[in-house]
Amino acid sequence: MRRNNALASLIAVALGLSACAVIPDAPNVEGVPAPQGSMVALGQPIRLGEIVVTPRQIIEDSRCAKGVQCVWAGRLIVQTRIDGAGWRDTANITLGETYGTHGRVIALTDAYPAKDSGKEITPEAYRFRYELR
Numbered sequence: 001m002r003r004n005n006a007l008a009s010l011i012a013v014a015l016g017l018s019a020c021a022v023i024p025d026a027p028n029v030e031g032v033p034a035p036q037g038s039m040v041a042l043g044q045p046i047r048l049g050e051i052v053v054t055p056r057q058i059i060e061d062s063r064c065a066k067g068v069q070c071v072w073a074g075r076l077i078v079q080t081r082i083d084g085a086g087w088r089d090t091a092n093i094t095l096g097e098t099y100g101t102h103g104r105v106i107a108l109t110d111a112y113p114a115k116d117s118g119k120e121i122t123p124e125a126y127r128f129r130y131e132l133r
Contacts, residue, residue, distance in 0.1 A: 039112060039127040045083075048132040051104060054081045055128045059092050065117035076111050078128060098133060105133040 033047040040046045045054040059077040064070035076095040081088065082104075089101045098107045110129035113121060 036132070037129070039110065039129050041127055042123055046130055048106065048130060049104075050084065051106075051132070052083045053106060053130045054083070055079070055126075055130075056081055056090070058123060058126065061115065061121065063095075063115045065115040068117050074115075076108075078108060078111075080106075080108070080130075082106065093130075107131045107133055 031043075031045055033045040033052045034040050036046065036048055038046055040055060042055050042057060045052045056079045059079050061076050062074035063076055064072070064074050077092050078095075079090065080093045080099075081090050082101055084102055084104070087102055091099050091101065093099045093106065093108045095108050095111050098105050100106075107130065108128060109131050112127040113125060115121070
């Protein structure tokens with residue numbers, strides 16, 4: 001009888017431990033993040049301190065073409081995934097503006113290439129720089 005009680009206790013402990021949630025102590029991202037200050041392509045993660053930022057897709061690129069005088073400068077908006085330890089956020093971040101989440105402020109500070117009148121920019125050609133502020 002004592003043997004059955006010990007086995008039942010061991011099973012109860014194992015089941016209890018298997019129900020515990022595991023919260024990672026680092027962001028969970030695909031690929032190796034580029035170092036802070038790098039320019040990255042769509043889908044390429046970049047490390048900003050303890051978080052990782054990944055540009056996912058172009059939402060809008062209505063920037064004024066270089067060499068053209070425009071009434072409105074236009075804007076570039078990039079859907080961006082932000083990964084922290086135990087959390088993930090997705091936001092549309094506009095070039096030159098900041099976005100705050102989980103106590104951090106992120107800025108999309110640079111984008112390449114500049115718009116050129118009459119030429120389409122393929123998604124593969126874009127490069128982005130983010131900063132943690």
